[in-house]
Amino acid sequence: xxxxxxxxxxxVHDAAEAGKSLRIRGGGSKDFYxxxxxxxxxDTSAYRGIVTxxxxxLVVVVRAGxxxxxxxxxxxxxxxxxxxxxxxxxxxxTVGGMVAAGLSGPxxxxxxxxxxxxxxxxxxxxxxxxxxxxxxxxxxxxxYDVPRLMAGSLGTLGLIAEVALKVLPLPxxxxxxxxxxxxxxxxxxxxxxxxxxxxxxxxxxxxxxxTIRLAGAVAAVRSARQSLGGEEVGDAGAxxxxxxxxxxDFFSGxxxxxxVSVASVTPPLCQPGATLIEWGGALRWLRGxxxxxxxxxxASSAGGHATLYRANDALKTAVGTFxxxxxxxxxxxxxxxxxxxxxxxxxxxxxxxxx
Amino acid sequence: MAFVNDVRFTVDxxxxxxxxxxxxxxxxxxxxxxxLRPYECDGLTAYRAMPLLVVxxxxxxxxxxxxxxxxxxxxxxxxxxxxxxLSGGCMPHEDGVVLSLAKFKRILKVxxxxxxxxxxxxxxxxxxxxxxxxxxLYYAPDPSSQIACTIxxxxxxxxGGVHCLKYGLTVHNVLKVRxxxxxxEAVEFGAEALDAAGLDLLALINGSEGLLAVITEVTVxxxxxxxxxxxxxxxxxxxxxxxxAVASVIAAGIIPGGLEMMDKKATHAVEPYVKAGYDMDxxxxxxxxxDGTPAEVAEEIERMKAVLEKSGATSLVVxxxxxxxxxxxxxxxxxxxxxxxxxxxxxxxDGTIPRKRLAEMxxxxxxxxxxxxxxxxxxxxxxxxxxxxxxxxxxxxxxELERATGFGSxxxxxxxxxxxxxxxxxxxxxxxVELMAAQFTPAEISAFHRLKAAFDARGLLNPGKxxxxxxxxxxxxxxxxxxxxPAAVSPPRF
Numbered sequence: 001x002x003x004x005x006x007x008x009x010x011x012v013h014d015a016a017e018a019g020k021s022l023r024i025r026g027g028g029s030k031d032f033y034x035x036x037x038x039x040x041x042x043d044t045s046a047y048r049g050i051v052t053x054x055x056x057x058l059v060v061v062v063r064a065g066x067x068x069x070x071x072x073x074x075x076x077x078x079x080x081x082x083x084x085x086x087x088x089x090x091x092x093x094t095v096g097g098m099v100a101a102g103l104s105g106p107x108x109x110x111x112x113x114x115x116x117x118x119x120x121x122x123x124x125x126x127x128x129x130x131x132x133x134x135x136x137x138x139x140x141x142x143x144y145d146v147p148r149l150m151a152g153s154l155g156t157l158g159l160i161a162e163v164a165l166k167v168l169p170l171p172x173x174x175x176x177x178x179x180x181x182x183x184x185x186x187x188x189x190x191x192x193x194x195x196x197x198x199x200x201x202x203x204x205x206x207x208x209x210x211t212i213r214l215a216g217a218v219a220a221v222r223s224a225r226q227s228l229g230g231e232e233v234g235d236a237g238a239x240x241x242x243x244x245x246x247x248x249d250f251f252s253g254x255x256x257x258x259x260v261s262v263a264s265v266t267p268p269l270c271q272p273g274a275t276l277i278e279w280g281g282a283l284r285w286l287r288g289x290x291x292x293x294x295x296x297x298x299a300s301s302a303g304g305h306a307t308l309y310r311a312n313d314a315l316k317t318a319v320g321t322f323x324x325x326x327x328x329x330x331x332x333x334x335x336x337x338x339x340x341x342x343x344x345x346x347x348x349x350x351x352x353x354x355x
Numbered sequence: 356m357a358f359v360n361d362v363r364f365t366v367d368x369x370x371x372x373x374x375x376x377x378x379x380x381x382x383x384x385x386x387x388x389x390x391l392r393p394y395e396c397d398g399l400t401a402y403r404a405m406p407l408l409v410v411x412x413x414x415x416x417x418x419x420x421x422x423x424x425x426x427x428x429x430x431x432x433x434x435x436x437x438x439x440x441l442s443g444g445c446m447p448h449e450d451g452v453v454l455s456l457a458k459f460k461r462i463l464k465v466x467x468x469x470x471x472x473x474x475x476x477x478x479x480x481x482x483x484x485x486x487x488x489x490x491x492l493y494y495a496p497d498p499s500s501q502i503a504c505t506i507x508x509x510x511x512x513x514x515g516g517v518h519c520l521k522y523g524l525t526v527h528n529v530l531k532v533r534x535x536x537x538x539x540e541a542v543e544f545g546a547e548a549l550d551a552a553g554l555d556l557l558a559l560i561n562g563s564e565g566l567l568a569v570i571t572e573v574t575v576x577x578x579x580x581x582x583x584x585x586x587x588x589x590x591x592x593x594x595x596x597x598x599x600a601v602a603s604v605i606a607a608g609i610i611p612g613g614l615e616m617m618d619k620k621a622t623h624a625v626e627p628y629v630k631a632g633y634d635m636d637x638x639x640x641x642x643x644x645x646d647g648t649p650a651e652v653a654e655e656i657e658r659m660k661a662v663l664e665k666s667g668a669t670s671l672v673v674x675x676x677x678x679x680x681x682x683x684x685x686x687x688x689x690x691x692x693x694x695x696x697x698x699x700x701x702x703x704x705d706g707t708i709p710r711k712r713l714a715e716m717x718x719x720x721x722x723x724x725x726x727x728x729x730x731x732x733x734x735x736x737x738x739x740x741x742x743x744x745x746x747x748x749x750x751x752x753x754x755e756l757e758r759a760t761g762f763g764s765x766x767x768x769x770x771x772x773x774x775x776x777x778x779x780x781x782x783x784x785x786x787x788v789e790l791m792a793a794q795f796t797p798a799e800i801s802a803f804h805r806l807k808a809a810f811d812a813r814g815l816l817n818p819g820k821x822x823x824x825x826x827x828x829x830x831x832x833x834x835x836x837x838x839x840x841p842a843a844v845s846p847p848r849f
Contacts, residue, residue, distance in 0.1 A: 056606040057709050079608055108549065115555055116527055129798045137707040138739040139524065139779035141513050141562045142787075142794055143803050143822065148526070148558035152550075169608035191468050195492065197579040197647065219650030263547035265469040282549045303547025323552040328540040333553055335809030340802070351553065 004047045005130060005161055011042055012128040012159070016343040024155040024347055026065055027092025030101045034154050034350040035321050036313045042159065044096050051162060055080060059119065059136045061164045064096025071095055080167045083111040085202075087244050096160045102152020105244040106202035106213070109264075109279035111168070115151035120164035123150065125157075126341030136164045155347035156355065157340040171201065171215035175225055176236030179210045183268045183275065186210040190280045191265050198224045204243050205277040206250055213240060243278065250276045250285070256311040258286040258295060262304035269298060285309075292319035299323065322351060358402045358443065358785045361827055362819035364431055364450040368407055371430045371452070375410060378420035383458075385409035394453050397438040397445050398500070401702070401756060402785050406433070406447030413458045415541070415571050422569060423539035425452055431818050432537065434565040436476060436508030439500040441703055442784030444512060444564045448818060456507050459571060462486050470577045471530060471547070476507025476570045480514075483575060492577035495522035498780070499688050507570045513562030515780035517613045517687065518644075520738035522578065524780070526561035533572035534560075537811045542568060559806070564782050565817040567810040581646035584612060586680050587659050589668040590637035594618055594733075597639035598713030600666035601737045604643065605710065607662045609655065613644040614738030615687050618717070621694070621732040621745070622686070628693040631686030637669065641737065642687055644680075690734045691745065698730070698747035702759045706770030707741045707779035719769055720744055727762040729755070741779035742770070768793050768835075783821045792828040793835075800828055 015022050021039035031037060048065040055078040062071055068088050075081050085105030086098045099121070104113040120134035123146075134140060134147035150160060181189070186205040193200055199216030211233065214221045225232070233239070242248035251257065260269065264281035273288025282304075286295075292308070299306040305323035308316055325333060330352075337344075337355040348355065375384055385391055386408055395403040407430075412418045425432050431451030438445055447453050459475035462482065466472070467490035472483055480501040483494040497516035498504055504514070509525045510532060522528070531545040545557035560567060591597040597616055604611065617625070617640050622633045633640055643663065645655040660671055674680035686693075694701055708716055717733065724731045730747040744766055748759040767777040767790050777783070777790045791800065803822040807814065823831070 054709075054711070056602040056711060058605060059709070102550075102555070112523070112527060113550065115558060116523070125802065129802075131796075131799050131802055133799065135707075135774070135776050136709060137741075137775050137779070139515050139519065139707045139736070139741045140776040141780060141782055142776045142778050142791060143783075143799070144567075144806055145513075145526070145558045145562055146802075146806070149555055151555060151558075153554055157554075168610065172608070191470075195467055195470055195490065195579055197581050217647065217651040217654050219654045220648050223648050223650055261546070261548040261550050263469055265466075279549060305546065305548065305552040307552070325553050326542070328536060328542045329544075329553065329556070332536075332542075332556065332809055335812075336554060336806065339805035339809045 001130065005124070008042065008124055008159060009128040009130065012124060012126065012345055015345045016126065016128070021348040022345055024100070024159055026094030026097035027067070027090060029088060029090035029093040030097055032310055033101055035316055035353060036349070038349050039347070044159070045092070045094060047161065050074060057136070058167050059164055060167055061136065061162060062095045063162050064094060064160045066095045067091070068093040068095055068098055075167055076170070079170050081170050082117065082165065083168045084108050084114055084117060085244055086114060087246065089245060095163060099151050099160055099163050100153060100155045106204065106240055106278060109282055110201045115148045117166045118147045118151050118163055119166050121147040121150050121160055122162040123158040123160050126343055126345045130161070134164065138166060154350045156337060156351050158346060173218040173221040174201070174213060174215045175221050176211060176213045176233040176239070177225065177228060177230035178233050179230045180208060181210050182208060183277070186277065187267065187281045193228070194264065194280050198228070200280070202240060203278060203280055206275070211236070211239065248276070250274060250287070255287045256289060256315060257309045258290060259307040259309040260284040260286060260295065260299050260304065262299055262302035266302040271295065296323050320353070358404065358446065360404070360448060360819035361824050362814065364429060366407060366430050366450045367428065371424065371428050372408065374424040374428065375408065375421065378424065379410060379412065379417060383411045383413065383417070385411070394435070394447055394455070397440045397443060399441050399443040399446070399784065399786055401700070401750070402443045402446055404447045404449050406453040407449070407451055409453040409455060411455045411458055418454070418535055418569060418571055419539045419541070421452070421454060422535050422537055425815060426537050426539060426813065429813060429815065431815050432569070433817050434511070434569050436505035436511070437479070437503050439504040440508060440512060440782060440784065441705070442778070442782040442786040444782045444784035444820060446785055454569060456505070456570070459507070463572070465490070467492060469547070471574055472577055473572065473574050474506050475572060476510070477505050480504050480506060480509055487577045491580045493580055494575055495528050495578045496525050499691060506573050506575065510561055510570055510573055511563060511565050512780070512782045515736065515741065517615055517736060519736070520614060521610050521612050526558065528576045529557065529561060529573060530576055531574040532557060532560050532570055534568045534570040536568055537813065537815050547574065562782070564784065564821040566807055566821050567816065581612070583649050583652050584644055584646035584680060585652050585656055586613070586642055586644040586674045586683050587656060587663065588633070588672040588683055589641040589643060589663040590634045590670045591639045591641070591667065592637065592669050594639040594717045595714035596667040597641055598717065598737070600641060600663055600668065601713060602710050603662050603666045604659065607658065609658055609662070611643050611659065611738060612646040613642060615642040616640070616735040616737035617687060617690065618733040620730065621690055621734050624697050624732055625686045625690055625693040628696055629686045629689050631682050633686055634670065642683060687734070694732050694745045694747065699749040699751065701748065702746045702763050703781070704742065704744045704746065704763050704766050705778045705781040706767045706775055707739065708770050708773045708775035710737070710740045712773040713737065713740070716742065716769065716773065720766060723762055723765055727758045729759055729762055731762070736779070739779070740775065764790060785820055788820060788823045789827060789831045791823050792831040797825055797828055800825060
């Protein structure tokens with residue numbers, strides 16, 4: 001076993017014995033996400049590097065501490081990518097953090113989320129056991145899908161050491177179109193287009209403008225461009241990057257940022273403050289001091305949930321980062337925590353305060 | 356063949372029967388042997404067991420009441436859909452109740468705007484696509500059994516099909532599952548939104564083989580129908596070349612709508628049955644499909660042809676119309692029944708391997724065929740490395756089933772050695788429960804048991820399946836001569 005993994009296992013044992021908790025940290029680019037941080041830092045950034053990468057298999061095996069930028073650069077050299085466009089939020093972002101945070105970017109609605117690309121995981125559980133789940137193949141139903149469960153688990157179930165990720169070829173062609181329209185009309189259009197075989201890769205509505213990105217075969221992009229109309233936006237890379245990385249003006253300033261995930265057909269949420277819509281209408285970003293219980297009730301009735309994405313610790317503690325779960329689901333969460341981390345070593349309280 | 360379930364319960368049949376009679380009308384409760392007999396197996400007919408009772412609830416309230424009764428009296432529950440599964444996943448437990456969802460067969464909603472359908476678990480896979488067809492939408496996962504298999508079973512097994520390379524498995528096409536825990540608590544996993552708060556429990560429910568919860572409602576994604584689909588048939592004089600061609604297609608940056616392979620034994624079984632017009636002299640045939648707008652398909656078909664030619668295809672045939680295309684696919688989709696015509700019995704394997712090891716695996720299967728003295732036809736979801744070798748045998752010949760099972764086990768063990776898995780889409784069930792020990796360490800198996808306990812602390816849902824007991828694992832490692840030590844497997848294993 002690698003010396004570093006041995007060292008980590010030692011730290012897990014020590015923490016369990018001392019009744020302390022560890023805070024798993026890659027580059028720290030997503031420290032803002034989740035409840036307030038607790039525990040001694042276990043830094044994964046030194047455990048880095050691509051273990052195997054075989055473009056013809058569409059699979060890459062990566063150590064958790066590998067910088068996300070480094071991985072994406074390697075894939076790009078072979079004409080491939082992580083199609084879900086994970087946000088980095090800083091050059092130090094790591095692959096392990098990407099999986100643990102489970103966040104996906106602009107293309108998510110078209111191609112799936114991080115979790116859809118995690119084929120395998122090697123992890124250390126709360127008892128210090130090194131475990132492997134899943135594999136390097138796309139179809140695999142042996143055992144429960146723990147790799148997928150790890151995506152978005154915020155490190156609460158274990159320490160991710162390595163992941164096997166499915167990758168895809170870069171789209172051959174792309175184009176960005178912009179339409180001047182209000183929120184209601186934009187949502188209607190996005191849902192109508194979603195029902196047609198159009199190569200829409202990403203969408204963003206903000207402040208009276210709907211921007212969509214087409215991606216696919218040359219012919220498909222060309223014919224979609226003809227049928228959709230709109231204004232072609234040259235050099236749109238920077239715009240999509242600003243949405244993905246939240247460097248767009250909408251995200252600046254100190255107002256709390258809410259991430260509201262709803263059924264794409266949900267009408268405008270009509271909350272005070274600014275809105276930015278992604279994922280064909282299924283993701284609504286809201287800014288401002290909003291009424292948390294009201295917003296959560298609204299999200300819930302729209303088939304989704306509201307997350308207090310960026311805010312100060314006081315507000316996060318007051319209203320909770322994540323939408324409360326139903327009683328039976330909450331019980332299953334607690335039981336799963338107990339199953340993987342019985343001594344409460346990993347990222348305690350990062351997702352929900354009680355585990 | 357008898358499957359000895361090593362997870363047993365002491366059940367008071369009279370007590371559970373009395374409780375169930377209170378919550379179900381008589382016609383929804385089967386007790387007599389002749390009523391129970393049809394439930395003794397699923398699509399894996401080689402393994403059978405008689406249940407204690409069968410219940411056929413019609414409402415969620417009845418499901419809840421049944422589960423509460425079984426939980427209280429500690430009676431195992433085996434959920435069941437259409438029982439088309441190929442791994443014995445819904446084979447009854449001798450001490451338990453079979454909970455059939457066959458009466459949950461209503462399509463509750465098809466919404467063309469949100470592109471979703473809400474269906475009960477007993478709705479057939481194909482019926483969802485049929486209901487969505489007027490809106491030019493369909494449900495993408497298409498297991499070969501789609502005419503009969505039901506959505507609840509698809510979720511439980513995380514079923515695939517011939518188009519999952521591009522369109523994903525069941526897990527990628529399900530938004531929300533409603534159901535009940537063994538305690539009878541209503542739960543919803545997932546959401547109408549693209550994600551749900553908390554841990555991704557939907558990931559666990561898909562492919563959980565009925566071990567975690569009972570499903571009563573499923574919300575699926577519907578996909579816009581491509582305007583056009585065309586398929587290229589590529590023939591090869593050598594299976595190895597065909598295997599390498601698969602890797603080359605992917606390497607060229609093409610993700611075909613479907614990418615399937617059959618060897619000569621399979622085409623020879625299929626052709627007289629379906630008359631697809633396959634070249635009978637070829638050692639292997641690839642079916643490579645492109646879908647999208649007409650211009651897009653034309654562009655991609657040209658790229659596919661170029662790669663396949665370069666990979667040494669002896670001839671290429673492109674479907675010229677929808678009738679052609681369906682005929683070409685009909686052969687592939689009918690491969691299992693076609694093989695069933697030329698042999699009294701067959702076992703269907705389901706390992707997945709990295710694509711680049713295809714040729715190696717084919718050679719090994721040819722050698723094993725000689726070693727065990729049994730024929731084997733090969734049908735592959737080549738695009739995702741999922742293999743369905745069909746091992747032919749005659750159950751009436753003493754020892755043949757055992758030989759077929761040994762043959763199959765060696766194929767699956769090799770799948771693990773080559774960096775793959777023992778099951779790509781058919782599930783572990785009873786068939787491969789022992790072989791889980793070839794793929795996972797005892798520590799990993801224990802983690803699976805703890806995970807199950809998080810949902811089902813008493814271990815009542817579909818016991819003895821999917822995840823082997825540690826005793827069974829030990830037995831496996833001790834008895835398999837040259838058994839695989841997972842830690843010694845060379846490629847990085849997950």
